Amino acid sequence: MLQINPNLSDLVTDAAAGLAGRLQPKATITAAAPGRVNLIGEHIDYCDGFVMPFAIDRYIVIAGCANGTTNARITSALSEEVVTLDLTQPQEISEPKWANYLRGVIRGFQDRGHHVPGFDAYILSSIPGGAGLSSSAALECATATFLEGLLDTVLDTKEKALLCQKAEHDFAHVPCGIMDQFASAFGKPNRLVLIDCQTGEPELVPFENPDLTVLISNTMVHHELSDGGYAARRKHTEDGLAILGKASWRDVTAADVQANWEKLGDPVNRRSRHVVGEISRTIAAAAALARNDFETLGPLMAASHDSLRDDFEVSCKELDIMVEIARKIGRNGGVIGTRMTGGGFGGSTVTLCESRKASEIAATLGAEYEKATGITPQIFASRPSQGAHLVG
Numbered sequence: 001m002l003q004i005n006p007n008l009s010d011l012v013t014d015a016a017a018g019l020a021g022r023l024q025p026k027a028t029i030t031a032a033a034p035g036r037v038n039l040i041g042e043h044i045d046y047c048d049g050f051v052m053p054f055a056i057d058r059y060i061v062i063a064g065c066a067n068g069t070t071n072a073r074i075t076s077a078l079s080e081e082v083v084t085l086d087l088t089q090p091q092e093i094s095e096p097k098w099a100n101y102l103r104g105v106i107r108g109f110q111d112r113g114h115h116v117p118g119f120d121a122y123i124l125s126s127i128p129g130g131a132g133l134s135s136s137a138a139l140e141c142a143t144a145t146f147l148e149g150l151l152d153t154v155l156d157t158k159e160k161a162l163l164c165q166k167a168e169h170d171f172a173h174v175p176c177g178i179m180d181q182f183a184s185a186f187g188k189p190n191r192l193v194l195i196d197c198q199t200g201e202p203e204l205v206p207f208e209n210p211d212l213t214v215l216i217s218n219t220m221v222h223h224e225l226s227d228g229g230y231a232a233r234r235k236h237t238e239d240g241l242a243i244l245g246k247a248s249w250r251d252v253t254a255a256d257v258q259a260n261w262e263k264l265g266d267p268v269n270r271r272s273r274h275v276v277g278e279i280s281r282t283i284a285a286a287a288a289l290a291r292n293d294f295e296t297l298g299p300l301m302a303a304s305h306d307s308l309r310d311d312f313e314v315s316c317k318e319l320d321i322m323v324e325i326a327r328k329i330g331r332n333g334g335v336i337g338t339r340m341t342g343g344g345f346g347g348s349t350v351t352l353c354e355s356r357k358a359s360e361i362a363a364t365l366g367a368e369y370e371k372a373t374g375i376t377p378q379i380f381a382s383r384p385s386q387g388a389h390l391v392g
Ligand code: ADP
Pocket: 060, 076, 077, 078, 097, 098, 099, 101, 123, 124, 125, 128, 129, 130, 131, 132, 133, 134, 135, 136, 137, 139, 225, 226, 342
């Protein structure tokens, strides 16, 4: 039941072969950018909160080369079509939608005064799309890194991540916070990317205990994310802050939310309770993890899930089922903590567990979830990995 993560070097070889099969015989520039999983701190990266993701060892790889023209020709293993972009023009939103992530990033380079020359590119991914693991941020960061190679320039990592976030805002209409692009850009092996979203500074926190395994369970369902659910939640948090009359969620206490419960009204009061609670849970979780205090960490992850389910209302039946199965396996069965991860409305759960029991836990999660839903989930382990980089 435990899936093997494809090797990055195999992906690179296959992407070069894909390019050769469709566009150009030889890849001279290859960029790779990982997806991410978030251990705790959900839906608070746009609320000045703390988040604790890491870059997973699943990647989007872009293999390509300059083509001597003023056009980009882009294709993906997921699509037969070759998309042609006229690089003499500022990029705008168009069809097909998947190419908008690339258009948005190219536009970011154009807006910085870069003259992007013609290129051919082939995209290959080992990140399941729409699974809450940020294949979109990986595609943006891989594109930005590919363009760095093409232009022989290096952006400041933070600037690169922000450029990619703007592409997601403007070209995919997802008003995301900074977590996904920061995790994909800043990720390092054996390090979590703890981000203070108020200052916008990432801190690389050691995560190298071989006795700990992070399981990702993709429920294989995806309900609504970009159809407004995410934007609606973000709006609720903005409304809550305005009603509370504060400049930042970091200045709001749980007592403030309680004292203004009626004034905030439903659902903004519950959304607000989630934000304040999740910020303090994430701070506590970072401290607990640093001292290997799993008896504290597990309940914090559980409270995070319950809050996302009941107060923020971004979970769904399938995520709750997966979490319940892991909860039933429990601490004695090797599960330290489990919760939904990412934007929600489907996607994946993250389960922190004891390495020696990981295979057994994955087998139970897979079998029980299939029994309950009729859906075969995808379950794999992941360790913190290298962020966006040029290969070779
Ligand atoms: P998530 O970021 O959680 O995976 P999103 O809905 O934000 O989910 O992003 C998924 C979208 O990213 C896909 O619908 C597609 O447009 C684009 N995408 C992801 N992987 C690829 C790929 N390998 N090739 C082309 N487009 C991709």
